[in-house]
Amino acid sequence: MTESADPRHHPHDWHSDAYVEQWISQDLTDDERRPALAWVAVLFPGEVSHPVRVLDVGGGSGALAAEILQARPQAAVVLHDYSTAMIAKAAERSPASATGSPTAPPT
Numbered sequence: 001m002t003e004s005a006d007p008r009h010h011p012h013d014w015h016s017d018a019y020v021e022q023w024i025s026q027d028l029t030d031d032e033r034r035p036a037l038a039w040v041a042v043l044f045p046g047e048v049s050h051p052v053r054v055l056d057v058g059g060g061s062g063a064l065a066a067e068i069l070q071a072r073p074q075a076a077v078v079l080h081d082y083s084t085a086m087i088a089k090a091a092e093r094s095p096a097s098a099t100g101s102p103t104a105p106p107t
C-alpha cells in the first residue's frame with residue numbers, strides 16, 4: 001500500500017485511486033463488517049417509514065449508507081468524503097443517492 005514518506009501525514013492515502021481500490025478489495029464488509037453496519041442501520045429511532053436524514057461523514061465507498069438505505073428506504077443519506085476516489089466508488093454503489101463534497105487534499 002502507498003504510504004506517505006512524510007510522518008506528519010496519516011499513512012492512509014485516500015486520495016490515491018490505487019490505494020482506495022486496494023483498500024476496498026481488502027475490506028471485510030461482506031464477511032464481518034456488513035452485519036455490524038446493518039446493525040447500526042437499524043438503530044435509528046422511530047418507524048421504518050420515518051424519513052430520517054443522515055449525514056455520513058467520511059462515508060468512503062458508501063457501505064454504511066447502503067445499509068441505511070436498505071433498512072430505511074425513506075431515508076435521505078448525504079455521504080461526505082474528501083476522497084474523490086471514494087466518492088466515485090460510492091456513486092457506483094448507489095448512483096441515485098450518493099453525494100459528496102470532495103475537497104482538495106491537505107497540503
Ligand SMILES: C[S@@+](CC[C@H](N)C(=O)[O-])C[C@H]1O[C@@H](n2cnc3c(N)ncnc32)[C@H](O)[C@@H]1O
Nearest residue numbers: 014057058059060061063064080081082083086
Ligand atoms: C477507513 S475509511 C471508512 C469508510 C466508511 N466509513 C466505511 O466504514 O466503509 C475512512 C474514510 O474517511 C475518509 N476521510 C478521512 N479523513 C477525512 C476528512 N478529513 N474529511 C472527509 N473524509 C475523510 C477517507 O477518505 C475514507 O474514505
